[in-house]
Amino acid sequence: MNTEKKKIAIVGAGGLGREVLMLLHQINAATPKWDIVGFYDDAAPAHPQICGYPYLGQVDELNNIDHQLYVAIAIGNCQAKTDVADRLLNPLLCFPVLVHPSVICKPEQGNKFGEGTIICQNCVLTTNVTLGRHVLLNLACTVGHDAIIGDFCSLMPQVAVSGCVRIGTGVYGGTNSTILQNCKVGAFTIIGAGAVVNKDLPDYCTAVGVPARIIKQTA
Structure with a gap:
């Protein structure tokens, strides 16, 4: 060996x-x-x-x-x-791909990770989750079934991604934010800490609050 x-x-x-x-x-x-x-x-x-x-x-x-x-x-x-x-x-x-030993996730459940992905301590990924290239899941993030997270996303501690969520390239999820079932988040959008996304968000915006509302659009 x-x-x-x-x-x-x-x-x-x-x-x-x-x-x-x-x-x-x-x-x-x-x-x-x-x-x-x-x-x-x-x-x-x-x-x-x-x-x-x-x-x-x-x-x-x-x-x-x-x-x-x-x-x-x-x-x-x-x-x-x-x-x-x-x-x-x-x-x-x-x-x-760097995965902390505490992470709950099994390849046989259909999960796929792109190169350079980093998954930190106490994250949980359920089934048929797809992570793109250079995705960061910081401490204690959860990702539900059939979620797709695009290249270069960074999710900070305790972000909760529900099932069937679609997250575009380069999305930043602030600490303790939540993206609810079936929502789509556009490329390079910023989700503020503690925000709850309950509807689709476009590309290049910043959304904060509960429920999340757009406060800035840059493209």
Whole structure:
């Protein structure tokens, strides 16, 4: 059996980057898998070490890597995450799916996850859930049956997605927000913390409140 750990770097040296570092440690505690090499970020941190791991340079420097390297994009802002992923063109870079050992979810239930997806502690995904590329489910999110969550979405802690929901590309779900059964949320829409979405939302809007109402439309 091959027990060699795979080298992985974290893109994003802020708070979410440190949380992803914690996630990797927790995965390793259950099944030793990752050799964490350090952090990349366009903004150099105040100190060259982040939680004991080195700052290795700006994001574009990853395109010069001459060996296989796994990369976790730890960026919550959906547009920024999209832009960073578009810049990483090196074919030697791989984007693993990272799932905390506590997550309740089974592939045999028809669940599908795109590359680079990160699923944090205590999330629950039921059946026939589809997550796109580079989706973040932060702590204790729940996703119901037949939900589809598009590429580059970021759902913050305790977001509840009901069954048959359709979420477009780059949607940001604020902490403790809820999207009710059968609702559709357009691309790059922002849902405020604690909001309850009970009807469809268009692309590029911001919606807050209970029930959620649109307070800003940017396209």
